Amino acid sequence: MYDMKALYEAGSVADAVALRVAHPEAQIIAGGSDVLVQMREGKRAGRELISIYGIDALRGVSLDAEENIRIGSLTSFSHITRDPIIRRYVNVLGEAVDQVGGPQIRNIGTIGGNTCNGVTSADSASTLHAWDAVIELTGPDGVRLEPIHDFYIKAGVVDIRPGEIQTAILLPKASYENTFGYYIKYAMRNAMDIATLGTSVNVRLSADKKTVERCRIAFGVAGPVPLRAATAEAAANGKAVSGELAETFAKTVLEDINPRDSWRASKAFRQHIAVESAKRAFIEAVKRAGGEL
């Protein structure tokens, strides 16, 4: 038995919003692979829960009229990895979430829960930052869109306002079009582990594949929330594709990141693997985009 005070099950988004308004203190639960575990640890013991797990309308990936990708917040990691739209346009996201926990966790864990949790190590978070994802929230006053960068307020805290639930994650076409990405999770084990560092790079090359038109890089666990390395991006944008560029780009990330010492790894080690991961991910992304270096 879980130590919960009450369980309210939402059958629809409208239902969930009404329950959020009626029970402002209650904890939202999506797949439960964080909330139920925390409850077992006594951290959320005695709380009321609003379960949104039953809202099937929040599952699945689709393209809207402008070909922006829409990922329903309750879409599980394994379904994202297998989804044909994800595989075709943003394969790196499918690869990143395929490294969360183990197979059973990827069947229950949702991308909405992964982001609403607000942790810096979430395997989806760095890639979503690198793709300039937009968070869709639905509340009593309707739908609100917010860039993922602003959605993360601080460690463990995201911008979900009273009455709201996260309903989708959007990837704008302008962000993913003709762009190729690569994700590196650095962890102690190959499964059932939390990232020591997560690095997600994506690049768009010129038509002749010789110049970097646009490069983006985001890290998890390089700061209290997932972050973009803007100085490094600027160092690569508009430059000729080369091995030298990969080195320069990678070293520049140190100007942007702010990792900490933790029992998992020291700050110095995280800085070291950030540079190395940035280089490797950049090279792989360029190769996927058809570039040679």
Next chain:
Amino acid sequence: MAEKHVMQVKTVRFNLNGKDVEKTVDVRASLTDMLRNDFRMTSVKKGCEVGECGACNVLIDGEAFNSCIYLAVWADGKSVRTLESLLGPNGELSDIQQAFVDEAAIQCGFCTPGVIMTAVEILESGKLYTDEELRKLLSGHLCRCTGYQNILRAVKKTMYRRHGLEVPQN
């Protein structure tokens, strides 16, 4: 006086191992609790209870889930399969269970039902996986005595046999 807790219950209707069932459960119950206590599906083990070891793994609508971190009420309308569903009409073992016996992929047996249900999902996908892929697909299970090599061998052997193929050596 301590606050009195009012028990909140819900009637759950689902398909368990091919049979439609119905049970009124405490909403605080995990699926593990319901399967073991209300249906005596004791193949579903209580291991870590935090979704790490895989001993409580069952198939829900064909996908593997750790039932310890799954609310019992979420099973409503779903199709749940436990190891008990693999038993033949006269109590025979299924091919995957027999392969676990033959390959000595069992010692204490506590992790086995969970691992086998993941193997069932792997086998029913109809795909022929590489060893590396199988290792990844089986990575959500902890076994503290057999070691993983014999488990891998048992799953691989059954996978090849179901495809009507010879099992490659090594």
